[in-house]
Amino acid sequence: MSEKNVFYKIEKSALVTAFGIILLFSSAIIVTLIAPNYVDQTWIKPTSDYQVQMYEVADPNIYISSLSTGSSELQSVYRLQRDFTLLAFHEAETVRIVAPPELEKYISRYESPTLKLTSRLMMLRKPQKNGSFDAEKQADTLQQKLQQEWAQKNPKWEEQRLQKPAFDIFELYEIEGNEAFAVAATERILENWVDEDYTILDEKVNQEYHDHSGVIYVNNPLEYRVTHYTFGGEEGWRYDPEGEVVKGIEELKSHPLGFLSRRELIRMGETTYAEEGCWYCHSDQTRTLVQDVVLNGSEAYPAPPSSANEYIYERITFPATRRIGPDISRVGVKRPSRDWHQSHFWSPKTASAGSIMPAFQHFFDYDPRGTGKKVSGVPNVKFEAVFQYLMTKGTRITPPTQAWWLGKDPLQTKEIIEGKKVLE
C-alpha cells in the first residue's frame, strides 16, 4: 500500500463508526422491511378468489369506451377467449335459447337449478337458417308454444286486458377462431359470480382459475358490432348489432373506437390519483377503529377494516397521513354511481354542500351540465380512469355473494364493535 492510498489513511474510529451505523441500520431494515413479507401471509396472499379473478381475469378482458363518438354514455365490451373465458347461456322468464342438438347441453334452462358454464367459444344471436339446423323455424315454433302455454296459465287474459308476451329467443352458435368481442349485461363494478350449483362442461380444466371455489363468468354474450360513418369532416362510430364485426384487439383500441381495458384504466387511475395529489386529502384505509368502520359503513353494516391483502394488485398505495376529505377505501360500495362522481368532480361544492375539495374540471372535455360549448358533457379518460380505480375500493374483498354490505362480513366487524365477539 502506498501512502497516498485513501484507505490507508482511514483510521479506526471512522471505520468503526461507519461500520456501526451500517450494522444497526441494516438490522432495522431486515426486521421491519423484509421479514414481514415472509412472516405475515396477508401481505402477499389475496383476500379471495373473487379478488384474483377480478384483477387477473375480468379487468384485462373487459374493454371500455364511450358508447359512440362524442357520447358520455359508456360501452363495455367483453373480450372472449377460447378455453379461457367462462360463458353461461342462461334462460330467463322471457329469454329463451335454441341450439343445434350438439350445443343444447350448454344451455342452462329456465328454472333449472344448476348453472352450466363452458370455456368453448360461443355466443347468442338472432335465430338464423344455417346449414342443416334451421334456428329460425325452431324459434318460431318455440315462440308459439310458449305463448300457448302462457295463454293456458292465464285463461282470462283477454278479459284482463293483458298483453301476450313476446319471448326473446336467441340462437346459440359456436364461433370460429379463438377470440371474439361481445356485449353482455354488466354492472361494471361487480362481475357475475357463481360459487354453488354450477358445473363447467369442459373435457379438462383449461385454466387454473376454473378450479377455484367460485368463478366469474360472462352471461348471454351477443356479438359486438359497430357502424362507422363520417359526418361533416368528423369520423364517427356507434354500436350497431347489424354492423361490422370488430376484427381484433388492435381495431378495438385504435382510433376512433378507442377502447381501453379496465386494467389499463385502473392503472391510469392510480397514476392520475398520484399526480393530482388526491392522496394528500383522502386516506385509503379503514382503520381498526369504531369511528372508521362506521364512517365507511353502510346504513346497516359497518365496513370491515382494511387488510393488507386488499392492496396487493396496486403499484402505488395511498394509505395517507391526513384525512382532510373522507376516506376512500370503501368508496366503491358507498358511492357506486358514475353520475354522482361526474357531478362531484365537476363541482364538489355543489354536489356535496360544505365540501372544500377543488373542482376537477380538467377531467371533462365539455361541461357535463350542458351549459358549455357542447350540448352533452363528456368526461375524458382521466375521469374514467379515476372512476374505475375508485370502484375497486371495497368491492373486491369477498365475492358479491358473501359481501360485507349484505351483512356477510367474514371478520364480523359488527359483532366486534358491538362487543359481542372478542378478538383473540
Add this chain to the structure above:
Amino acid sequence: MKIEFDDGPVKSMLYPALFFLVVGMAIGVFLAFNAFVFPDYFSGEYVHFGRVRPSHVWSVLFLWLLSAGVSYFYYFIPRLCGIPLWSSKMAYWASGFWWFSLLVTTASYPWGTNFGWEYAEQPDWVGWIPVKPIFVLGWVLIVINCFMTIFNRKYKKMYVSLWYAMGALIWTTFIYLAGTYGINMVPGGISRVNVNFFYVHNVVGLTFTPLGLAAAYYFLPKIANVPIYSHRLSMVGFWSIAFFYGWVGAHHLIHGPISQWLQTTSIVFSIWLFIPVWSVIHNLMMTLLPHWNKYVESVPLRFIMIGTMFYFLTCIQGPLQSLRNVNEITSKTDWLVGHAHLALYGAFTSFAIAGAYYVIPSITKKSLWSNSLANWHFSLNMLGSVPFLLSLTIGGLLQGMQWASWAQGTTYAEFHKNLSVMPFLETVADMHVWWIIRGIGGIMILFANLLFVVNMFNTVMLKPRETA
C-alpha cells in the same frame, strides 16, 4: 497556522437555499388560503391543492432545509477537520446537479409529475430530464467529498457534529435509495407502503435530525463561545438515534392494515426515542445555562434555543402519538401537520437560520447588515409560530375527538346515528376557524423570514454599515 478555507461551495448551497426558504413559505401561505380559508378560490388544473402541495414540501424540505444543511457540512467539516474541503471543484459540480434537478422537480409538480409516495414525490423523469438520477449523482458527490475530507483530517479527535454528519451522509444515501428505487423492488401493496413510511420517518429522523443537530452542536458552542456541556452525552444521543430510528417507520400505520406485531415493535422503539432526544436537549440546554445572558444578546442563539424547545415539544409528541390510544385521536388530523411543522420548521429550520446568521458574516467577512432587523425577524417569527402551530394542534385534536364521538354507544345503530347527527363534512366545517388562524400565523412567519432574507442579502451585497 491559519488555514485558508474555500467557502465557495458553502455559498453555492446556502445562498439559493435562503431564497427558497421564502419561496417555499410563500407557497405554503398560498395553500393555507387557497385550499382552506377560501377553498378553491383560484381554481383549475395547475393550482389546486393536490398539485401544489408537493411544491411546498419540496421547496422547504429539499431546496431549503437539506441544501442549507449540506452548506453547513461544507462549512464546518473542513473547520473541524483542520483541512480544506477535499475538492471544491467536485462540490461545485454537485451543487450544479443538485440545484438543476431539485428545481426542475419542484417546479414540475403543478404539471402532474408526482411519483405518488410521500416525501418521495420526485419522478424519475421530467420530460427528457432524468431528475432523480441527477439528484442521486449530486448527493453521491457530496457524500464522497465530505467523507474524503473527514478521512484526510488533521485533528484526530472527532467532534460530535462530525459524527452526526457522517451518520446523515450514510443514512440519507441508503434511505433515499430505499424510498425511491427500492420501493419498486418489493411486492405491490402494503410492503411498499411499509418501505415508504420507513423512508418518510427516516428522512426526518435520520436525515434532517442529524443534519439539524450537527448544526446545533457546532453553532451553539461557536456562537456562545463556550464548550459543549458533555461530549459523552452527545455520543449517547448519537448512538441511540442510530439504533432506534430505523425501526419506527411503521408507527405511521397504527390501527392500519399492517401486522400488529410490526405496529407494536414500532411503538416500543418510538418510546425509546425519548433517550436520544432528552440527551440532546439536556446537553444543549446545559451548555448555555451558565451563560444565559447571551440568549438575550444574540439572535442566532435565541433561534438555537427556541429550536431546542420546539425539538423538545415535537419529540414529546412523537413517542406519545405512537401510543395506540393517543394515535386514535391525533392520527389523520391537523395535529400531525402541526407535528411535522414543529419538527421541520420549529426545530430544524430554527437551527438552520441560526447557522445562516453565523456562517454568512463569517464567509463574507462582514458584520451582519442589521441587528435590529434580526431582532424583528426572531420576534415576528415567534409571534407567528404560536398561532400557526397551536391552531393546527388544537384544531386537529378537536377534529380527532369529533371523529371519536362516532364510537359512542354500544350498537351499530347508535354509532351510525352519531355519524348522521355529525357528518364528516361538519367536522371539516368546524376546522375553518383554526385554518384562518393558521393562515394568519403563516403570513407573519413569511413576513418575518422575508426580513431575514433581505438582511442576509444586504449583508452579502452591501457594504457593512458603520453603526451597528
